[in-house]
Amino acid sequence: MSGIERILVVGSGTMGSQIGLVAALAGYDTTVQDISEPMLAKAKAELSARMDTSVAKGRLTVAEAEAALGRLFFSTDLESAAARADFVIEAATERLDVKEQIFARIGQLAPEHAILATNSSTLGSSKVAAATGRADRVCNMHFFNPALVMKCVEVVRHEATSQATVETTLELARRFGKEPVLINREIPGFIANRLMGAVQKEALALAAAGIASKEDIDTTARTALGHPMGPFELMDMVGLDVIDFIAQATYAETGDEADRPDPQVAALVAEGKLGRKSGQGWYSY
Ligand SMILES: NC(=O)c1ccc[n+]([C@@H]2O[C@H](COP(=O)([O-])OP(=O)(O)OC[C@H]3O[C@@H](n4cnc5c(N)ncnc54)[C@H](O)[C@@H]3O)[C@@H](O)[C@H]2O)c1
The missing domain is CATH 3.40.50.720 (NAD(P)-binding Rossmann-like Domain)
Structure with missing residues (x-):
């Protein structure tokens, strides 16, 4: 050095x-x-x-x-x-x-x-x-x-x-x-955002299918997996516009249907609900 x-x-x-x-x-x-x-x-x-x-x-x-x-x-x-x-x-x-x-x-x-x-x-x-x-x-x-x-x-x-x-x-x-x-080689999302994305994708799918509420999914991530916050709470903290932007960039690069940006997130962004920074996202602040 x-x-x-x-x-x-x-x-x-x-x-x-x-x-x-x-x-x-x-x-x-x-x-x-x-x-x-x-x-x-x-x-x-x-x-x-x-x-x-x-x-x-x-x-x-x-x-x-x-x-x-x-x-x-x-x-x-x-x-x-x-x-x-x-x-x-x-x-x-x-x-x-x-x-x-x-x-x-x-x-x-x-x-x-x-x-x-x-x-x-x-x-x-x-x-x-x-x-x-x-x-x-x-x-x-x-x-x-x-x-x-x-x-x-x-x-x-x-x-x-x-x-x-x-x-x-x-x-x-x-x-x-x-x-x-x-x-070792370039991949969209590197490691951390890919791991976070995988958890997020599953959380969004579970909530959209009505399997569990976002509150219960967040609680499970905290109490069973030891995550400091649940995936919906994390999305609100990062900013839903940022989450949507990253998903769009990934999808543009891979063209993989599995990477298609989530419509629930896009809808919140369109309503100006960006998470903590706007006072409203998945949750109210
Ligand atoms: N915000 C995050 O959570 C985060 C996390 C990790 C990495 N990043 C990356 O870090 C970078 C910056 O993100 P940010 O959130 O700090 O952005 P930001 O919008 O807060 O800051 C960007 C800054 O760049 C300046 N800038 C624009 N054009 C410039 C130029 N030609 N020369 C010098 N400065 C210029 C702007 O004036 C602004 O101050 C991005 O590449 C982003 O992907 C962001």
Whole structure:
């Protein structure tokens, strides 16, 4: 892992902001870059507030929190941030055209040795690798929300990803305090979303057939399987629009009837019932 000192995170939204703080807390000189000044300002304020809470709860000392925030920079300037980066984690808006453009630019701007990873949940890095001119140093490094808390990082290699890139990315995730897992080839949903999807699909089928209520299905997942929440509760937490979007992306890629987006979820989304964030989903909040 020698050689990795400076990290660039592209995108300062839900994921990018927290990934930036994860890297800074692990001791890396980290820049979070975004095209939006307001998003950067929001990220900066939220992360400072989080550090205050961590100090108040005794999880960090004032000195540790100040040191982490002192290593964390916010910028709209991709050029200078990329030019110094040893490792780039892209966490920008989930759109292929946006990501292609970013990867083409960081492929030109970042030092030759830098690894370029995407945090995308649905786009395999093979889709952006060619644009970089260094396909062997490109992979997915997929964090989970909230990135400060969740231990799992899925590292996904594509056909041209080198073994050195895989090993460095796994090791960086460990230095971030995470427990990375390796996915040997690209598959929609990687591991976690596939497992979650399988449980969700069965839960939706049971409820649609009137076998059991959503409440009882959720209770069973909690009390028999030890899941922290049931599949309907989880869908509400993730956001039904996100669930529907992932299903649509998977279906578009596989064309498999078994992956067809669920009509019950689509109907809720059409009514603006998106889960916790809208106050109503499968449940009322
Ligand atoms: N939200 C989740 O639960 C979650 C979990 C795992 C992975 N992801 C993945 O993380 C990525 C980001 O998701 P998010 O939920 O943080 O999105 P978000 O909408 O909260 O944030 C995206 C940010 O990207 C910025 N952006 C857009 N175009 C840009 C560009 N050209 N250069 C720099 N910044 C740009 C936007 O201004 C915004 O601040 C996506 O690829 C998504 O698949 C999301």
